[in-house]
Amino acid sequence: MKLEYHIKGGDFNSVGSASSEVKKILKQLNIDPHSIKRIVVSLYEAEVNIAAHAYYGTIKVAIKPEKVKVRLEDHGPGIPDIDLAMQEGYSTASQAVREMGFGAGMGLPNIKRNTDTFQLESEVGKGTTLSFENYLNKDNS
Amino acid sequence: MNAEFYHAVHIDEQVCIGCSHCMSVCPTEAIRVREGKARILEERCIDCGECYRKCPVSAIKVEENELEMIFDYKHRVALLPAIFSGQFPDEIKPVQIHNALLQLGFTHVHEVEKGTGIVSELQNKQIQDQTEPKPYISTFCPAIIRLIQVNFPLLVENLLHVKPPVDMAALYIRKKLETMGLKKEDTGLFYITPCAAKIAAIESPVGENQSNINGVINMNSLFHQMQATVKHAGNQGETLEQVEGKEILWPLTGGERANIKGSSLAIDGIKNVIAFLEKIENEEISGVDFLEMRACDQSCAGGILVPENKFLAAERLNRRAASTASTEGLSDEIKAHEEYLVENSRLQQLKPRSALKLDNDTTRAMEKMKRMRKIMCFLPGFDCGGCGSPTCQALSEDIVQGNADISYCVFMQKVMQKNHKLSTEHALSIIEKIWGKQRLDKNCNKIGADNEN
Numbered sequence: 385m386k387l388e389y390h391i392k393g394g395d396f397n398s399v400g401s402a403s404s405e406v407k408k409i410l411k412q413l414n415i416d417p418h419s420i421k422r423i424v425v426s427l428y429e430a431e432v433n434i435a436a437h438a439y440y441g442t443i444k445v446a447i448k449p450e451k452v453k454v455r456l457e458d459h460g461p462g463i464p465d466i467d468l469a470m471q472e473g474y475s476t477a478s479q480a481v482r483e484m485g486f487g488a489g490m491g492l493p494n495i496k497r498n499t500d501t502f503q504l505e506s507e508v509g510k511g512t513t514l515s516f517e518n519y520l521n522k523d524n525s
Numbered sequence: 526m527n528a529e530f531y532h533a534v535h536i537d538e539q540v541c542i543g544c545s546h547c548m549s550v551c552p553t554e555a556i557r558v559r560e561g562k563a564r565i566l567e568e569r570c571i572d573c574g575e576c577y578r579k580c581p582v583s584a585i586k587v588e589e590n591e592l593e594m595i596f597d598y599k600h601r602v603a604l605l606p607a608i609f610s611g612q613f614p615d616e617i618k619p620v621q622i623h624n625a626l627l628q629l630g631f632t633h634v635h636e637v638e639k640g641t642g643i644v645s646e647l648q649n650k651q652i653q654d655q656t657e658p659k660p661y662i663s664t665f666c667p668a669i670i671r672l673i674q675v676n677f678p679l680l681v682e683n684l685l686h687v688k689p690p691v692d693m694a695a696l697y698i699r700k701k702l703e704t705m706g707l708k709k710e711d712t713g714l715f716y717i718t719p720c721a722a723k724i725a726a727i728e729s730p731v732g733e734n735q736s737n738i739n740g741v742i743n744m745n746s747l748f749h750q751m752q753a754t755v756k757h758a759g760n761q762g763e764t765l766e767q768v769e770g771k772e773i774l775w776p777l778t779g780g781e782r783a784n785i786k787g788s789s790l791a792i793d794g795i796k797n798v799i800a801f802l803e804k805i806e807n808e809e810i811s812g813v814d815f816l817e818m819r820a821c822d823q824s825c826a827g828g829i830l831v832p833e834n835k836f837l838a839a840e841r842l843n844r845r846a847a848s849t850a851s852t853e854g855l856s857d858e859i860k861a862h863e864e865y866l867v868e869n870s871r872l873q874q875l876k877p878r879s880a881l882k883l884d885n886d887t888t889r890a891m892e893k894m895k896r897m898r899k900i901m902c903f904l905p906g907f908d909c910g911g912c913g914s915p916t917c918q919a920l921s922e923d924i925v926q927g928n929a930d931i932s933y934c935v936f937m938q939k940v941m942q943k944n945h946k947l948s949t950e951h952a953l954s955i956i957e958k959i960w961g962k963q964r965l966d967k968n969c970n971k972i973g974a975d976n977e978n
Binding site for chain 1: 678679803806807808809877879881882883884885886887888890891894895
């Protein structure tokens with residue numbers, strides 16, 4: 385099953401709406417709660433990243449019985465140093481974004497912690513693509 | 526009857542006029558209209574009673590035990606929530622309320638908030654032990670526990686494992702009377718309930734095997750039965766004023782969380798609670814240790830079976846709390862049984878029973894969801910309720926579960942008629958199937974009509 389969402393950079397009024405909708409769908413699909421939590425946390429952080437740093441992004445979610453695949457592609461400034469970006473506490477968020485309570489520098493590390501595969505690619509001046517997968521537990525009552 | 530789905534709220538089909546007002550207000554979308562009557566879906570109902578509030582013809586009934594049943598017991602204990610004292614005007618003294626209850630047939634009267642200090646201590650201990658994910662959610666309101674089990678299964682593990690005051694009070698009073706020599710089988714405990722959820726919690730408890738309470742009496746019924754008695758009840762004897770200031774505040778919004786060490790929030794009103802639970806599920810909230818959440822506006826003062834205006838009742842309780850001294854620590858009486866109470870205070874692990882899932886099997890659930898999303902391409906999204914389901918999404922789900930058809934949607938009927946896929950007669954017969962035969966015939970007896978009755 386495929387879902388697609390579009391996120392506008394700078395739009396903090398609707399940030400979280402994509403992860404919220406995906407969460408509702410995962411609950412209806414009876415995915416186990418632990419998996420849902422990890423997916424929703426990752427998706428939320430990734431959505432915030434687009435709103436905080438990019439101009440525009442697309443989120444594609446593919447739900448299969450054995451795993452959930454997420455691919456976020458954005459048009460934006462890109463990430464010059466990915467290793468630095470993965471460091472906990474390191475943030476390039478603007479002052480305005482920080483004033484809204486975001487930009488703690490935990491987003492990418494949080495996503496890595498909550499996903500089973502993690503792939504981050506970026507080109508400065510063009511944009512960033514983040515892909516991750518979460519395997520679903522078979523046993524769910 | 527499936528014990529898992531016991532409910533205290535029922536629709537009396539003799540009285541129901543199928544107006545669907547209850548369906549629109551149900552917070553868990555648990556009501557449908559079929560054959561001109563509202564029907565409650567057991568697996569979604571949380572006994573919050575919003576339907577009861579809304580019904581214009583009082584067709585929604587709350588399960589009730591007759592007062593007479595207390596006489597099955599030699600010793601008859603009235604377990605009173607403090608809210609009850611807030612129902613009476615200031616001229617009626619607590620001693621009169623006590624005496625009136627004795628006159629009605631109770632042998633003992635005990636306010637359940639007495640000793641809530643123990644519950645607060647246990648809550649604080651669990652917060653300190655950090656055994657579960659935060660924020661911790663209070664298990665005070667049974668409707669909220671059920672709301673979480675049914676619609677927020679991810680948050681079941683946030684519920685604290687502490688029994689609510691009413692259960693602790695029942696434990697305490699049983700123990701106390703036993704040590705006084707009163708036999709357990711001769712002693713009946715009767716809770717005077719402000720709401721349907723508490724009835725469900727007693728008749729079909731979650732987190733424990735069986736309740737210690739023998740019967741439930743609805744607060745509005747008892748209040749009305751007491752009207753004559755209480756005015757003339759004597760001024761001598763024991764009085765209700767045994768509960769301390771801060772204990773009395775427990776059933777009001779903020780009264781529970783005031784005793785919590787750590788950051789806490791008090792949220793009342795089911796819509797407010799639902800909105801907040803969504804945020805918690807998305808992990809948008811941080812820095813909160815404890816949540817006090819009640820389904821009713823103004824907490825128990827706003828319970829569906831509470832006769833008095835909720836603001837007046839809450840104000841009376843606030844005044845009573847202010848005028849009653851609060852000592853530090855538990856009373857000697859409670860202290861005598863503290864160890865026993867703490868030993869028996871733990872709720873068993875509460876389990877989710879998600880009503881959201883389309884199917885137990887994820888692959889089949891995905892198939893159903895795909896079909897639902899295709900159906901939503903056609904449904905207008907007005908959530909008008911004309912199909913007998915509360916929203917278009919609900920109708921699409923009802924269709925894939927085999928409980929409805931796309932032709933139930935009155936707008937779809939128009940489109941189908943235009944395309945000559947449905948005759949006018951057939952469309953009307955579908956409407957009759959949902960709303961009842963002859964429902965669209967002229968009837969001047971309806972509410973607001975010429976001969977309204």
